[in-house]
Amino acid sequence: MTKNRFLMNLTWELKNLFRFPFPEILLALFTYMIFQSHFGLFSGTFQSLSWDQITYDLTWKTTYDTAFLTLQAYIPMAVLASVFATLAFAYEIENGLLKVHFSHPTSRRAIFSSKFLSCFLIIFATLSCSLLFFAFMYIPENDLYLIINSRFTLSILLLAALESFFIVSLTVTFSILSKKASVSLVGSFATIYIIQLLSQTENLTLLPPRAFSWELEFLFPLSYIGRYNLSMLPNFLIMPIVSILLTIFSYIYFSRRLELS
Amino acid sequence: MYRNLNITLSITLIFAEQTLNLISVNELTKRYGRLEALQKVSFTIEEGVTGLIGPNGAGKSTLIKILLGIITANQGEAKIFGLDSRKERSKIMERVGVLHEKPSLPSWVTARQYLEYVASLKRLANLNEEVKRVSEICSLTDFIDRRIGTFSAGMVQRIGLADALIGKPELVILDEPTANLDPLGRFDVLTKIKRLRDDEDMNFLISTHILSELEKVCDSVIILNEGSVLTYGLFNELISRYASPKYTLKVDDPKRFIEDISKKTVTNIEVKDDLILAEVKDYAQFIKEVNDMVKQGVIVLEELKPLSPTLEDIFIEAIRRKEA
DSSP states (O other), X not given: OOOOHHHHHHHHHHHHHTTSOHHHHHHHHHHHHHHHOOOOOOOSGGGGOOHHHHHHHHHHHHHHHHHHHHHHHHHHHHHHHHHHHIIIIIHHHHHTHHHHHHTSSOOHHHHHHHHHHHHHHHHHHHHHHHXXXXXXXXXXXXXXXXXXXXXXXXHHHHHHHHHHHHHHHHHHHHHHHHOSHXXXXXXXXXXXXXXXXXXXXXXXXXXXXXXXXXXHHHXXXXXXXXXXXXXXXXXXXXXXXXXXXXXXXXXXXXXXXOOOO | OHHHHHHHXXXXXXXXXXXXXXXXXXXXXXXXXXXXXXXXXXXEEOSSEEEEEOOTTXXXXXXXXXXXXXXOOSEEEEEETTEETTTTHHHHHTSEEEEOSSOOOOTTSBHHHHHHHHHHHTTXXXXXXXXXXXXXXXXXXXGTTXXXXXXXXXXXXXXXXXXXXXXXXXXXXXXXXXXXXXHHHHHHHHHHHHHHHHHHOOEEEEEESOHHHHTTTOSEEEEEETTEEEEEEEHHHHHHHHOOOEEEEEESOHHHHHHHSOTTTEEEEEEETTEEEEEESOHHHHHHHHHHHHHTTSOOEEXXXXXXXXXXXXXXXXXXHHHO
């Protein structure tokens, strides 16, 4: 049976992006996060020794730590995403590789989807690995929490997916619009960094990366009370909607409007 | 019954007519800001080898990009095999091979990996055999397992050509196919184009400004200048339409001949290495005057030969007529 062209493109794009030494990138990321973190061992709150109290304390600390980790990972992830989006889109547009790619029997839709998905998968895998590493290795209490409630793992993965989706959609949009590798690399990272600086002001808490705290507050009650905190739903939806809109815009521009010199 | 037969015949004729036109371009206009790169360009291309010629900035590459659906025209339509070049790009590309000018290929893979990827996109059953076939045609066999990043510009050009020939496409579009190649490589590529046309029935659209190379292989020609088509048609037709007949003469006294021949019969006359090169306006009158001179003993005629016009002559004449 002949293989789907989209899968062929995806394999090709992943090979393209995996030219980079990923174990080293992950190691650098872990080191960065270890130096940036200020975690203490969890102690002192087990005094009541009631099961409910222990669960509550663990949940609170885990939620807090994960939120902190998500914020910590945001800038390194933005750097990585800028590099990958630039390699997958702007570099190929600038150097004429995309023109050669367009001259093969594969649709622009398949090319965009495979490039976007390969960027997303790599960023998501890197972020998930680092979040899970910290949640279950660096903070020993979380090992216990994992045994108590495995839904926590899914919440972390979903959070990583939402953050990766936003970063990738923004960098890819910037990369396609700029069409130049240098502009894409610097511009997309600068945009993310400026948004991050703005999010530190009090009135702009819905901007990333602080917006991911809202995602966390919506997702994590599921881990310990078994249901979502619906009052947080509007805030939770903002980042996915923005990411979807950016992706749709870049998709339409790439498949219908993009002209190569 | 006869009515049905008529309808069937008409449909067959329409179908036959459509399949004859490999490429049809109608009123194609492309603007880059204020610059009009193509101005209402229209032509059709039939089977064989077609040359797309014109000076730099004539619009050749823009036209090729529109045909391949890489850029969109502001007006008009372009069709390959009767399919819209923009909307049905993927279908077209299954039957078309392309070599871009100075192709940029992924430097991090080997030539074999790249060609296998292209062959898999064309859904070919036996990738290894196909890669072997095209690498033999393009003289790549010894380098097939080397990374593309280590190749010279000429070798990259050969991989680009191999990419275009994968899957024996019905139409191969080549943009400056001999750029980056040494004289031997150029000769090799042109010989292969001829062989593929004759043996494999492949059709070519070749864009180049090296006219002397193109005239060795092309059956028909499209001449572009400043974004519009000056002329197009079969090479032989264009010769009779554009080129004024040229003759070489060897006489004992060239100076005397040039002084005595009537200026009404020739448009241009010059002497090169004791040979007279005459561009004849009125053939009958020219021959009569030469005969008279020989009979009167003014000159001794040693040789009189017609000179076939080159593509360059046609090109210059087409531009001259437009300017006139």
